[in-house]
Amino acid sequence: KTYGDEWYYELKCxxxxxxxxxxxxxxxxxxxxxxxxxxxxxSADGIQLTTxxxxxxxxxxxxxxSITRNTMQEDLYQxxxxxxxxxxxxxxxxxxxxxxxxxxxxxxxxxxxKYMRDVWKRNNxxxxxxxxxxxxxxxxxxxxxxxxTDYQPDVxxxxxxxNDNAGRVSKSHYLQRMQALIDAAKAVNQDVTIVxxxxxxxxxxxxxxxxxxxxxxxxxxxxxxxxxxxxxxxNGLHELFTTDYPWLKNDLSFFGDAIHPGAGGQIIMTRRLLxxxxxxxxxSWLADHWV
Numbered sequence: 001k002t003y004g005d006e007w008y009y010e011l012k013c014x015x016x017x018x019x020x021x022x023x024x025x026x027x028x029x030x031x032x033x034x035x036x037x038x039x040x041x042x043s044a045d046g047i048q049l050t051t052x053x054x055x056x057x058x059x060x061x062x063x064x065x066s067i068t069r070n071t072m073q074e075d076l077y078q079x080x081x082x083x084x085x086x087x088x089x090x091x092x093x094x095x096x097x098x099x100x101x102x103x104x105x106x107x108x109x110x111x112x113x114k115y116m117r118d119v120w121k122r123n124n125x126x127x128x129x130x131x132x133x134x135x136x137x138x139x140x141x142x143x144x145x146x147x148x149t150d151y152q153p154d155v156x157x158x159x160x161x162x163n164d165n166a167g168r169v170s171k172s173h174y175l176q177r178m179q180a181l182i183d184a185a186k187a188v189n190q191d192v193t194i195v196x197x198x199x200x201x202x203x204x205x206x207x208x209x210x211x212x213x214x215x216x217x218x219x220x221x222x223x224x225x226x227x228x229x230x231x232x233x234x235n236g237l238h239e240l241f242t243t244d245y246p247w248l249k250n251d252l253s254f255f256g257d258a259i260h261p262g263a264g265g266q267i268i269m270t271r272r273l274l275x276x277x278x279x280x281x282x283x284s285w286l287a288d289h290w291v
Contacts, residue, residue: 088154
């Protein structure tokens with residue numbers, strides 16, 4: 001139930017976003033091109049209505065946002081809607097570990113756990129963060145039992161490469177070690193869903209910044225070869241702090257330092273992760289654009 005006729009809206013079209021306010025339960029948004037759109041509405045007392053989508057055409061009626069999933073996302077979705085409890089493992093380095101650079105706020109694994117419990121009602125699932133500061137593909141492989149296989153994950157999310165890149169590990173060695181991690185996970189659970197996250201963009205010139213984008217291609221190659229879900233955590237962040245909002249480099253809520261995403265950066269990465277996994281909801285608390 002809402003009170004009053006004060007509304008805030010956000011209308012996203014193919015090429016731009018319009019934001020505004022309205023003072024009636026019926027109002028018109030003008031000067032909108034004939035494009036696909038997504039509309040969010042929130043009342044003045046804080047109630048967000050169901051997100052709608054449609055096309056700007058006469059007589060076109062908007063519909064709630066729906067998700068179209070590819071085969072790998074659909075396989076994961078079937079696990080999510082089952083009654084079987086799942087074990088989720090997040091393997092990586094300090095960006096996955098995250099407790100230092102978020103200053104106590106949630107990391108991506110923590111946000112994922114809360115989201116899956118609240119939105120998808122996965123109350124019996126187990127979420128394990130095995131991220132370790134300074135981890136590389138080799139150090140993770142050296143302790144693959146503690147990092148991955150001991151838990152026999154149903155969903156394995158791997159994010160490695162930042163430290164390999166800084167240490168100038170060759171492409172061939174990186175791919176070989178990542179493949180060994182993937183094979184080890186499949187050996188303990190042949191039905192495991194594996195999600196490969198690229199390294200996150202950073203702006204530390206002395207830590208391999210210039211070559212980090214190569215790992216987007218490496219991750220894509222691994223994902224295609226092994227039928228894994230790929231999540232690009234590089235390009236979105238890179239565009240934000242280089243093109244859209246350069247001042248974010250100095251905002252500790254976005255980046256804890258020049259390498260590690262802070263609390264805001266972890267939220268951005270989690271949103272991308274959920275979208276690429278086919279588990280995103282435009283009407284969840286994590287999608288609340290009004291906060």
